Structure formats: structure tokens, C-alpha cells
Amino acid sequence: MTTKEFSNQLEFTNDGKLSFFFLGAGNAFQKTYFQSNLLVVKGESHVLVDCGTLCPYILEKEYNAKLSKIKNLVLTHPHADHIGGMEELALSAYYISKHPVNIVIPKIFKKKLWNESLKGGIQYSENGKMTFNDYFSELPIKKIQTKPFEMFEANIGSINLKLFRTRHITTRATSFKDSQLSYGIIFDDRILFTGDTQYNPEQINFLLEHFPKIEHIFHDCDVSGYSVGVHASYEQLKLFPQEVRAKMSLYHYNKKMQEVSPEKDGFSGFVQRGVYYEF
Numbered sequence: 001m002t003t004k005e006f007s008n009q010l011e012f013t014n015d016g017k018l019s020f021f022f023l024g025a026g027n028a029f030q031k032t033y034f035q036s037n038l039l040v041v042k043g044e045s046h047v048l049v050d051c052g053t054l055c056p057y058i059l060e061k062e063y064n065a066k067l068s069k070i071k072n073l074v075l076t077h078p079h080a081d082h083i084g085g086m087e088e089l090a091l092s093a094y095y096i097s098k099h100p101v102n103i104v105i106p107k108i109f110k111k112k113l114w115n116e117s118l119k120g121g122i123q124y125s126e127n128g129k130m131t132f133n134d135y136f137s138e139l140p141i142k143k144i145q146t147k148p149f150e151m152f153e154a155n156i157g158s159i160n161l162k163l164f165r166t167r168h169i170t171t172r173a174t175s176f177k178d179s180q181l182s183y184g185i186i187f188d189d190r191i192l193f194t195g196d197t198q199y200n201p202e203q204i205n206f207l208l209e210h211f212p213k214i215e216h217i218f219h220d221c222d223v224s225g226y227s228v229g230v231h232a233s234y235e236q237l238k239l240f241p242q243e244v245r246a247k248m249s250l251y252h253y254n255k256k257m258q259e260v261s262p263e264k265d266g267f268s269g270f271v272q273r274g275v276y277y278e279f
Contacts, residue, residue, distance in 0.1 A: 001216055001268075004276040010065040011276070016043045018159075018188055020218070020277040023058050025251040025270070027222070027231075028081035034058050034273060035081040036220075036252045040187060045157025047072040047104075049185065049193065053084030056092075062274065068096045072156045073136075074104040076195035077168060077182035078117050087121045090135035094125075100137040104154040104161060109181050110138070149176060149203065162186040164207070166197040169230060190279060192217045196252065198229065199236035208244070216279065218271060221250035223257045234260060242266050249277070 010021065019041045024034025035052035048055075048070045059065045067089055076082055093101045105113070114132040123130055141163075145151035149165040168182035184195040192207060192214050208214055222231035231252065240248065250262060251271035262269050271277075 002278050004278060006063065006274045006276070008064060010039065010059070010063040010069075012039075012041060012046045012065075012069060013044050014041050014278075017278040018042045018191065019279075020191065020193075022251060022271050022273045022275070022277075023055060023063065024052075025253065025273045027252050027254050028079060030254060032255065033253065034062075037082070037085075038193075040159060042159050042188075043157070045072070045159050046070075047074055047156045047159060047161070049074055050076055050082040051085040051089050052081040054081075055085035056088045067092045070101060071099075072102045072104075072139075074154075074156075074161060074163070074185065075109070075113070076184070077180065078109075078113055079196070082196070083113070083117060086118060090118070090122055094135055100133070100135055102139050102156065103136040104139050104141055104156065104163070105136075106141060106143075106150075106152055106163070106181075106183075109183075112181060148206065160188050162189070162211075164203075166195055166203070167200055168196045168198065186211060186214065189213045190215050194219045194232075196220050196230070197232060199232040201240065204240070204244070215247060216268070216277075217244070217248045219248050219250055220252045223250075223253045223260060234262075237267075238265055 020038055022038045025036055026033030035054050037050040037052050037055045040047050040049060056067045059067055089101060093099060110132060139154055141152050141154040144153045152163040154161050163183040163185055165176050166182045166184045169180035182195060185193045189211050190213055197220050220231050221234055221237060223234045245266040247268060249268045249271045257270055
């Protein structure tokens with residue numbers, strides 16, 4: 001992994017490296033580190049991973065980019081810090097770009113996202129009653145695994161994505177079926193992005209075993225430990241073997257991150273927003 005600092009304008013293409021640019025790296029309540037949404041780029045292909053409440057603002061004010069530049073989208077789960085900017089993205093696509101945003105989304109998530117989150121704001125327009133597909137164009141996605149957890153596969157240009165169900169908000173449920181929908185993503189079989197998740201070493205170990213080319217992990221991390229039933233805590237993540245921690249960068253943190261030293265604890269470090277992580 002190499003890193004490159006942001007210069008003047010957010011890059012939507014590159015020389016073919018697999019690049020991860022975190023627009024923000026903080027938790028849902030962070031105004032300092034912003035929310036954990038990121039842009040993944042490879043050659044001529046790009047995909048925005050999540051579009052939270054602050055995403056449209058930070059794109060323009062911090063990175064000199066317009067929301068209308070986003071052509072491809074994938075979502076991890078329906079909390080506002082991950083989907084709160086989608087109404088603006090949808091309207092930007094419809095009225096400014098004049099072209100739906102390409103989206104990778106399992107059918108069950110599409111239905112819930114529209115009916116429970118988006119419909120109330122953008123169902124009606126001066127042209128009549130609108131649907132999800134007036135704003136978004138679904139890219140092909142196929143289920144590749146059912147147990148021990150669902151996995152889906154899709155491609156956005158040259159970028160391969162494998163979405164896997166995660167345990168984030170389980171509300172004392174005993175199965176994925178009764179839990180909130182949430183997904184992590186493996187990019188090009190090389191980079192594991194957990195999305196918001198509880199501490200789940202069994203799942204991480206399964207993925208590392210079945211995808212041996214994984215070279216880096218971007219892992220959700222609650223440094224304070226206050227939301228341990230929803231997000232993996234820093235202390236929990238320290239329980240991973242050294243060889244796993246060494247390729248783990250931590251994000252979705254709060255200001256408590258200033259009180260710990262992840263490198264001393266064997267991690268790759270904390271993710272920094274506004275930096276290109278290139279592989």
C-alpha cells in the first residue's frame with residue numbers, strides 16, 4: 001500500500017491502481033472527521049461507497065467535486081450517515097446529469113431503501129409519481145453464497161465487488177434474517193472493507209481463508225467502546241492476531257482516537273480522510 005495526499009481536485013480516474021479515498025473517516029456524529037463515505041477508483045472506473053448526510057457538502061467544500069460527478073454507487077446499510085445524502089444525489093442525477101446513477105444493490109435492500117427511506121422525499125415530482133428506477137439504474141448482481149452468510153457479486157467497470165452480510169444492528173436477534181440489512185465489501189478479492197459491523201472474528205477469519213489474496217482490511221472501529229454491541233471496539237480488535245492487525249486500518253472513529261496509538265498496538269493505523277490509499 002502506498003499513500004498520496006489530496007492536491008486540488010478529487011480524482012475520478014487514475015493509472016489503474018486500486019485507490020481508496022475516504023471523504024470522511026468518523027462516526028455518525030462526527031463533524032470534525034466527517035462521515036465514513038469513500039470513493040474507490042481504478043483506471044476509468046469509480047464507485048462511491050455510501051452517501052451520507054454530509055457527503056454532498058464535503059465533496060464540494062473539501063474536495064472541489066460536484067455530486068453530479070458520481071456515476072456509480074454501492075451502499076452498506078441504511079443509516080443516515082451512509083444514505084442521508086441519497087435524496088440529493090438522486091435529484092442531482094435526475095435534474096442535472098439527466099442520467100440515473102448506476103447502483104449495485106441486492107433486491108431486498110432496494111425494496112427496503114425505497115419504501116422505508118427514500119420514497120417519502122422523492123416519490124413525487126412535477127412529472128408525476130416516481131420510482132426507484134427513475135433515479136437509479138441497477139447493475140447486475142448475483143448471489144454467490146448463502147451460508148454461513150450471504151454474499152453477492154457485481155462489477156462496476158474494472159472493479160469487482162463482493163458484498164457480504166454483516167452483523168451491525170442485531171437488536172438481540174439470533175439470525176441475519178431478523179437483523180437490519182448491512183454489508184461489507186471485498187474489492188477485487190484484495191481489499192476487505194467491513195462497513196459498520198460488530199466484532200466478528202469468525203467472519204473475518206472465514207473471508208481471509210476463502211479469499212487468500214486479501215492484502216488489506218479497512219475495519220470499523222469504535223475507539224471509545226460505548227457502542228460495542230453495534231460497532232467493533234478498539235479493545236476487541238486488539239484481540240486479532242498480529243498478522244491480521246498489521247494489515248488493518250481503522251475508521252469510523254471519534255475524538256477518542258487521539259488517546260490511543262494503533263501502530264504501537266500492531267495495527268496499520270487510523271484511516272485519514274483526504275488521502276489516496278493505493279494498491
